[in-house]
Amino acid sequence: METLRWAEQAPGIWKATIGTPEGLDPLSLLGIPPRRQALEAMGAAPFPLDQATIAAEVNPRRTVICLPLTPDEHIYGLGLQFMRLNHRGRTRYLRVNSDPRQDTGETHAPVPFYLSSDGYGVLVNTARIVTIYCGSTLRRQDPVEIKDRNTDPNWQATPRSELVEIVVPAAGAEVYVLAGPTLLDVVRRYNLLCGGGALPPRWGLGFWHRVPLPFTDEEAIQEAREFRQRGFPCDVIGLEPGWHSHSYPSTYEWSPERFPKPAEFVERMAQDGFRINLWEHAWVHPSARIYPRLEPFSGSHTVWGGLAPDYTLEEAQAVLKEQHDADHLSIGVSGYKLDECDGSELTGASWMFPAHATFPSGHDGEQLRQVYGLLLQKMTTDMFRRRNRRTYGLVRATTTGASSFPSVLYSDLYDHRQFVRALCNASFSGLLWTPEIRGARSAEEWVRRMQAVCFSPLAMLNAWSDRTKPWSYPEVEHIIKKYLQLRMRLMPYFYSAFARYHHDGTPPFRAMALEIAKHPTPAGLESLDADDQYMAGDSLLVAPLFAEELMREVFLPAGIWYDFETGERFEGDRKVRVSPGLDRIPVFARDGAIIPMMPPLDHAPQPGEQVPLEVRYYGTAPGQFRLYDDDGETYAYERGDYRWWTLEARVGADGQPQVAVTRPEEGWASSYADIRWRFMTTG
């Protein structure tokens, strides 16, 4: 074992190279530079560990990196994990797998990046399957307390050590250490290293609805119109495999039977205020026009008989981009749902190409599988960027470095608690996640799932198989409408949260562990592990209820909190019990919260369209909100064409609220018209 040489890459980010890393790694694939200016603004930080305690060894088969742990340290992150928040004591096998049914670390989106409750992070930049032993191995020289199983009732089958071991199955790897001091700082540095968080178009934050698989153009149009007729907001209609002339595998060409006039279809939907999102997967049907052009750039194995293109090659990328641009983007398609890029290992009957598949680039199936989702994200983002149009969509697998890509993870798994836990966990790793709603066993569950998805990066009903609609349970239709409308009303608030994600790396939805300062007391550590509540933006704490639950406990961090709807006051730094009834999801606003809200339009405002704001103020602490404003659809913001409004409120000595608004300069095309304040807890 040898200690490593660390080179500072940016303030608070160090890199060490061990052995000879392979020629394929996620950070290089991105082709996106770190956001240096924002990293500089975070300021310098000391190396967060004793460098003498970090060591590594390499042999032709694997690279092993050892790092220390303190006794009470918790370990977070590692991608879109469904089973737990704190991985201390566990071994995580970070393979891409669409069916993680056991607590192994496998998931759609594993990321070999862990965050410590001691306030630092460790990232491995590799396309290989990394295994991280989070205090689950015992080296001979390390102290261990041995208990006698014969006589000691506290004997445990799973030992705990003060050692992290990271294993990369290759003769070299790049490792990064990221400083805090807080866990949120670690995440921000990570996101900025990866190019900053994604900024979706404004319409991406509206409501989404995916129609059933075999629908025709007319059926899709009818289903969309019903949203307007019933007064349910909706911005995006998603088409499932049936729009392809053949799938699975896919042609990427419109079905002449079901979608004979695609340009006209997209245009008619646009007139009603709907964007079109297209399902696809990466496996190319023999009848696809691009098949012969992709054949020389594809792997040894097929998926469902379709080509698996080697998209690490520019040539392969170019073929797909050109076809997609001509057939989809040119007629106004708004984005994609990139399905089936993970591969299931549930029953030992994976449809994915195997790890030993070979590809023209020289990379193998293990590597390609780990980064396939990331490559698809990059290609689609590139296509839309070239047209100066933002996109927002879905992807079922990704890995390290995905922060800047505007696509949201989703899953065939459907446990509601796991969905909420994944929402918490995604925030540690630069990932976005939708706990999409598909169906429910009861009206109650329907409401509970819908409430939670409206407080997530992408609010979607995925009716591809269940053929559900927001009004499928008439007895709760009014509650569903209330939440779809609330989603629309919160658009200015959520859009500003995403702008912070892009500009300073702060995740818009995030685990409680990212709200709490470094080195909490051991008692406080427990609250870091909360996996059924999360922050939505900077000021709202969301604590979903689950079906068959009438009451729940919520951990409120230190300070005063207010019920988002009623303004009821709660003391923080403790757990509180709430039982708000079916028509409400528990949401708390922190003292001083300022929440800008717009009217419940049936779809997002167009560029240049101005909407009025209702701005809510909670409590008495001085509050400030930075309201983000830009055209909402193009990349003009990258050239500086955006503004931050400042909304401020406080309660004066007379007990009366005082407010102040700083607007963009005259002549800049703002999205917001007049502002009306609403004081939720005073006056």
Next chain:
Amino acid sequence: METLRWAEQAPGIWKATIGTPEGLDPLSLLGIPPRRQALEAMGAAPFPLDQATIAAEVNPRRTVICLPLTPDEHIYGLGLQFMRLNHRGRTRYLRVNSDPRQDTGETHAPVPFYLSSDGYGVLVNTARIVTIYCGSTLRRQDPVEIKDRNTDPNWQATPRSELVEIVVPAAGAEVYVLAGPTLLDVVRRYNLLCGGGALPPRWGLGFWHRVPLPFTDEEAIQEAREFRQRGFPCDVIGLEPGWHSHSYPSTYEWSPERFPKPAEFVERMAQDGFRINLWEHAWVHPSARIYPRLEPFSGSHTVWGGLAPDYTLEEAQAVLKEQHDADHLSIGVSGYKLDECDGSELTGASWMFPAHATFPSGHDGEQLRQVYGLLLQKMTTDMFRRRNRRTYGLVRATTTGASSFPSVLYSDLYDHRQFVRALCNASFSGLLWTPEIRGARSAEEWVRRMQAVCFSPLAMLNAWSDRTKPWSYPEVEHIIKKYLQLRMRLMPYFYSAFARYHHDGTPPFRAMALEIAKHPTPAGLESLDADDQYMAGDSLLVAPLFAEELMREVFLPAGIWYDFETGERFEGDRKVRVSPGLDRIPVFARDGAIIPMMPPLDHAPQPGEQVPLEVRYYGTAPGQFRLYDDDGETYAYERGDYRWWTLEARVGADGQPQVAVTRPEEGWASSYADIRWRFMTTG
């Protein structure tokens, strides 16, 4: 890809070497020569595949071997599989894992050896984790029928190919092909290649009882005596961790508190006719006398803080053998239960040393883990062989080549159907398995489990935790006693079946697929997959009932079959329905079956002791039974000191049964005295 060069090793067994195989492989570890004479007796057979269709490629990371499949071919074997018999269409990841909860191929005892219903076998001799894709990958050049998911209701998520791909994560491997023509021939060749099947001492086939973990010597003696007082047969008392001065990890030294006088304890038990079996695991406690001597020969990582000795080294083996011989064998201990040599991956919190652990031999944790159980089996067998005493015991993990080792697999998993399936599957891979009974949710389940375990390689009640006894359910005590006594009565029959295992490789308990000739019709293929019935010896078909089942279907192969107890007649080549009530497990004797049975002694006969035989004859077909006879305890049989009796029966022209017995020569010390025939279905 290159075709391979095959060299015939013995009749019907060919080997090819690909690349540079690593210096650790199971067949070399065994140190046991193939049983050449028995292999020669099987005769020559043609290479069972077209050699041009078998190809391989090697790179520094892995070896890939491709073999063809026919459309209807079924794939069996691959070790102690719990989830299915036929692996066609599945990917099997053959890692040692004590908690295989998903259908991945992981198990306590994976064996990279598959048998085809087309009548051949393929074996990879490596200590690495092999992945076998049994028709679950699609190569680009291979034909595949693509279905349109949009319109075809027969679309399936998991494709099927006509290709096996074997992946060894090393730059070389040895591959064997074994000829049939029948599946049983393939298994026999495999077992003979590995030195022949295990021949346990006769007492090993009696009943076993493991006492609770914290028992003292006096408590164990009292519990054993209760068997005698109540008239329940029992040959072996097993001690669990509490006999060690410390565990976990283990000292292998007797606890001065619980077992202050071990020699006296073993002797007192022996006087009552009980053998002592000792639980242990391989991880050495710091307080163990042998710890300092093993320290230089141990791995980088500990297990529960105990040393993980590198038992690929003779020096490490010698230390353990010497201590065990002095402390255990010298006072009469009869064998071991070798626990915890697998490692669980269920929750990502394995207590096992990791794959990247390093060992003084230069082998790594992946290799050592795969063969650890095999090494322990070999060491214990060697120890007893040196004292010219046979042993019989338990082991929780093993792999390729274990056929000749007298230890039986067991598991913490406890699904009864899986237990029976494992009994079927074990027979394909030279493994023995006990569906041990521990507890039950009802008297009915207690009976059903007890009935099945009495028709298995090792009939054991493992009360280490549940503190159960055979009479724990008084309302069914008489049924339990009937089956424990039946187990004793069948000892001559089962002992002869094991002798065939040793001498000609025929597994004593085996899957139905081994009863059916090569190339069954496609309709017949389905019956090969039966996973809830099996053959016990050559003449009995066992079809366990499971709790809450009053009736079941049994597939009877072609011919006439008779109920073992009643003699009721059944036509074979079909499924029959039976509902025999709780006091009977469905067991069928084939037409012409000859079943030698002895009195229900309370423990096995001593060497030199003679017992009378009742020989049952079923049906009317001419039958012959080869009754094995030796001293039952030593290795004298290896020097030729054994005899085969011949028992023959037929029904003459007059409808009367005629019998013939060929005995050993005068003067040879036979185990059997007078023979009484019982004609179950005639006269």
